[in-house]
Every structure is written in C-alpha cells, then in structure tokens.
Amino acid sequence: MRIELVQGDITEQHVDAIVNAANSSLLGGSGVDGAIHRRGGPAIxxxxxxxxxxxxxxxxxxxxxxxxxAGNLPARWVIHTVGPVYREEEDLGGILRDCYTRSLAVADELGATTVAFPLISAGAYGWPHDDAIFQALTALRDAVTQVEETRLVLFSGALYTLAAEIATRG
Structure with missing residues (x-):
C-alpha cells in the first residue's frame, strides 16, 4: 500500500473513503468531525x-x-472512527493505531482502494503531534489491507513538515 502525505483539507480529497475523527456520539462535533458533517450535508x-x-x-x-x-463530499463513503483522548499516564497507542487499522478493514469491506485519513486524536483529544504522526504511520505501514493508497492529510504546513521528517526516519 502506498502512503502519501498531503497538506490540505480532508473534505476536498477525491478518494473512495474519507476517515472522520469522530466523537463517540457520531452526531457531529468540532474540528475534522464538524467540517466533514458540514461539507457532507445532512445525509451523513x-x-x-x-x-x-x-x-x-x-x-x-x-x-x-x-x-x-459521504453525502456531498467528493468521496463515496465516510469511515467514522473515535480516537482515544491522550493521557500521559496511560499508554493508549494501541487504541490509536486500531483507529487506522479498523478503518482500513471497513474500507476493505466496502471495496475502497483509496482512503484519506486525518491525524486522529491530535486536535481536541490532545495527542502530541509527533507521536500521533508516528502512530499513524506505524499503523498504516503495518496494515494488511486491499487498499492501494492511503493519504495522511495534514491541515497545516507545520504538521506536514513534521510528518515528512518523521516519515523519513522510518
């Protein structure tokens, strides 16, 4: 599977499936979740x-x-996943990686071959950006999936630069 880093807006990605960093209610929220619900419209x-x-x-x-x-988004589906809230005293990295691998499993069930991910748990859930990127790239690299291309979509230039640095370290 090819992993691509993209700086931009996840709601503008032309892929089979866009992953939503949702809250557990599934009823919309702020950040990526709110943007996906607003742009995707009421069908979601x-x-x-x-x-x-x-x-x-x-x-x-x-x-x-x-x-x-995916409603009005330029994708066929939205895959909703709930990341863990960061806690320094508890290792929840496995749950964060599960967000990526279980989203890919859902993509496989749907027949999706291209999937765009946001940086899960790195916004309101407080996950440190460097570790969130490391966890995302580790999960995507280790995944067993039929998906051919994944995009890690980073909203800011600073996050994109950090992700590129982490990706080159392997």
Whole structure:
C-alpha cells in the first residue's frame, strides 16, 4: 500500500473513503468531525443517527470504525472512527493505531482502494503531534489491507513538515 502525505483539507480529497475523527456520539462535533458533517450535508448525520438507533446506542467505542455515505463530499463513503483522548499516564497507542487499522478493514469491506485519513486524536483529544504522526504511520505501514493508497492529510504546513521528517526516519 502506498502512503502519501498531503497538506490540505480532508473534505476536498477525491478518494473512495474519507476517515472522520469522530466523537463517540457520531452526531457531529468540532474540528475534522464538524467540517466533514458540514461539507457532507445532512445525509451523513441521518445515517449516523440510524447507527445510534441500532448498533451503537451507547456510541461508537474508541478504536472502532463504521461507514456511512459521504453525502456531498467528493468521496463515496465516510469511515467514522473515535480516537482515544491522550493521557500521559496511560499508554493508549494501541487504541490509536486500531483507529487506522479498523478503518482500513471497513474500507476493505466496502471495496475502497483509496482512503484519506486525518491525524486522529491530535486536535481536541490532545495527542502530541509527533507521536500521533508516528502512530499513524506505524499503523498504516503495518496494515494488511486491499487498499492501494492511503493519504495522511495534514491541515497545516507545520504538521506536514513534521510528518515528512518523521516519515523519513522510518
């Protein structure tokens, strides 16, 4: 699988699936989650409400992933995953990596071959950027998947530069 670093807006990625760094409610929020819901339109929220009414009455647990339509986005699907909230005293890196690998498993079920990821848990959930990038790249490099191309979409130039530095270290 090819891993590409991209500086830009994840809602503008022309891929089969866009991954949403969702909150467990699946009902929209701030940051990436809010941007995806706003740009994707009401069809995404409608399917998220249906998921809450059926399989995820208590919300989507951290590290899990589920798909909906992409609505008005330039993708076919949105794969929602909930990252862990960073806690210095507890190693939750495995759950963060699960967000990437379980999203890829959902992409495989859908038949998606191109997937764009945000940097999960690195915003409001407080994960240090350097480690969030390391965890993302580790999970993507180690994944067993039919997905041919993944993009790690970094909103700022500073994050893109940091990711490029970390990626070259291997």
């Amino acid at each position: 929220l409608e399917e998220c409400r249906a998921l809450r009414a059926s399989r995820y009455g208590r919300g989507l647990p951290p590290g899990h992933a589920v798909a909906t339509t």
